[in-house]
Amino acid sequence: MNFLRFSLVFASFFLISEASIGQEFDIVIKNGRVIDPESGLDAVRNVGVNGGTIAIITQQDISGKETIDASGKVVSPGFIDLHAHGQNIGDYRMQAMQGVTTMLELESGILPVAGWYEAQAKKNLPLNYGAAAGWTYARIATFSDTEPEPTVAYFQDAQKDSEWKMNLASPDQMDQILNYVQQGLDEGGLGIGINAGYAPGYGSKEYYALAEMAAKNGVATYTHVRYASNMEPKSSFEAVKELIANAAITGAHMHICHINSTSLKDIDATMELIHNAFEQDINITVGAYPYGAASTVIGAAMFSGDGWQERMGSTANNFQLGTERMTEEQVEDYQKNKPGTFITWHFLDESNPEDLALLDKSVLDPRVVIESDEMFWMFFDDQGEVENYEGDAWPLPEGSFSHPRSNGTFAKILRSYVRERNLMTLGEAIRKISLMPAQTLEDFVPQMKKKGRLQEGMDADIVVFDPNTIADMGTYEKPNQPAIGVQSLLVNGQLVIVDGQLKIDVAAGKPIRR
Known part of the structure; x- marks a missing residue:
């Protein structure tokens, strides 16, 4: 009886497969090197797509209404960015050019969540999108007695105030903060974004309460830990230890964002903490990006207080505004008068082999996820003020700038770590x-x-790229250069890139939410 049942199931599967091979698919990707990281498949195959789903992966010849010749190319699942701040259409297009199909705002998060999803749905985005409930937005709203707004400007404007950054919350304020975050989760937020580095004065009980909330709701937290310092007290080591302790006590899944930049040059000590946490099965995950520079507002709390330069190993020359390094006078002026201005902060020198080795320790660790910490594209207006670019021009206007991780993180992994350095x-x-x-x-x-x-039945988020040419092109001095080497990009079964060219009229992105 069991043999008969097996025979019938096998025959049924064989007939379905034969029927699938004989049909015409919406899109067929032929003769590519198909790599599926879950099953371990790495072989030349043909892929058939119907609607938004991968319908078949086969060695047999198949036909489609549209055919992509992927000979000599890699066919891979689309890249997923858990840590992306720029949420306008230009940001998404730049990410598409390096093979990203889903980009999520998890570390900083946003509030209110429902309003943000409504606004994103109107932008005709080419990639999938989603966000966490933003704790910093809840803190800003509570301490300023305002309603949170799901915009970057709301966060930037708050940089002139110190109360939400440095003060303990009263019991009533704590309740309000937690209520805002819970509302964001109830509206579909993908967990709790805890940008603690921007508000390091919060109490230990507040952070613990957020971990408890995550555990109760069955979601993760995504934390930019509260300190970034090579020296104790208030060191990077202490901050990472605090997160691991909360995860261990509450059982909450707690994600550590960009361990490379928050560890500065103390990566050996923080990674030892992380390895020990993994060995104890503490529910943490960790992300990193492959650059020795961060991007942040110049009025961030970490750039304040006596001795911050020594603690962080920085001078004004470590700061970059636009494409130029800053002077001490500029840093002082911007911190006082324009604290919400985004700058690039060089905490490591990748041209120094010792610094590069520190960066590699986080990037190469097999349990560390690659995330970009992608930033907004900006420009200088006629008055010399920095503005966020919210237009829909493509290519982005001449003079636009951002951190090169915004359009190069994943391409750089494939170029530098795989092709050039064989790491x-x-x-x-x-x-x-x-x-x-x-x-x-x-x-x-x-x-x-x-x-x-990249399996039958999975979403048709697929990138086809040339492993010999894919590369990040943006630099700190000339960032506005899209990555190269992606031949085709499908998002939910729709072609977003064809023959290396972006189709600007395709709004393939769908919301990712709970």
Whole structure:
């Protein structure tokens, strides 16, 4: 009886497969090197797509209404960015050019969540989008007695005030902060964004309460830890230890954002903490990006107080405004008069082998997810003021600037770590930029169970790229250069990039929410 049942199931599967091979698909990707990081498939195959789903992966010849010749190319799950701040259409287009299909605002998050999703749905975005409930927005709203606004400007404007950054919350304020965050979760937020580095004066009980809330709601927190310092007290080591302790006590899934930049040059000590936490099965995940420079507002709390330069190993020359390094006078002026201005902060020198080795320790760790910490594209207006670019021109206007991680993180992994320095296999790189991000969320965001994989029945978020040419082109001095090497990009089964060219009229993105 069991043999008969097996025979019938096998015959049924064979007939379905034969029927699938004989049909015409919406899109067929032929003769590419198909890599699926979950199953381990790495072979030349043909891929058939119907609607928004991968319908078949086969060695057999198949036909489609539209055919992509992927000979000599890699066919991979689309890359997933868990840590992206620029949420306008130009930001998404730049990310598409390096193979990203889903970009999420998790570390900083946003409030109110429902209003943000409504606004994003009107932008005709080419990629999937989503956000966490933003704790910093809740703190700003509570301490300023305002309603939170789901905009970057709201966060930037608050940089002139110190109360929300440095003061303990009263019991009533604590209740209000937690209520705002819970409302964001109830509206579909993808967890709790805790940008603690911008408000390090919060109490230990407040952070613990957020971890408890995450555990109760069955979601993750995404934390930019409260300190960034090579020296004790208030060191990077202390901040990472605080997060791990909260995860251990509450059982909450707590994600540590950009361990590379918050650790500065103390990466050996913080990574030892992380390894020990993994060995104890503490529910943490960790992200990093492959650059020795961060991007932040110049009025951030970490750039304040006596001795901050020594603690962080920085002078004005470590700060970059636009494409130029800053002077001490400029830093003082901007911190006093324009604290919400975004700058690039060089905490490591990648041209120094010792500094590069520190960066590599986080990027190469097999349990560390690659995330970009992508930033807004900006420009100088006629008065010399820095403005965020919110237009829809493509290419982006001449003179636009951002951190090069905004359009190069994933391409740089494939260029530098895989092709040029041979520090990572292609399969391992794809795992760290597609499957691992999906797995970070999938326990509480069901949509992510169908992303980050190249398998039948999965979402048709697919990138076709040339492993010999894919590269990040943006530099600190000339950032407005899209990545190269992506031949085709499908998002939910729609072609967003064809023959290396972006289709600006395709709004393929869908919301990712709980």
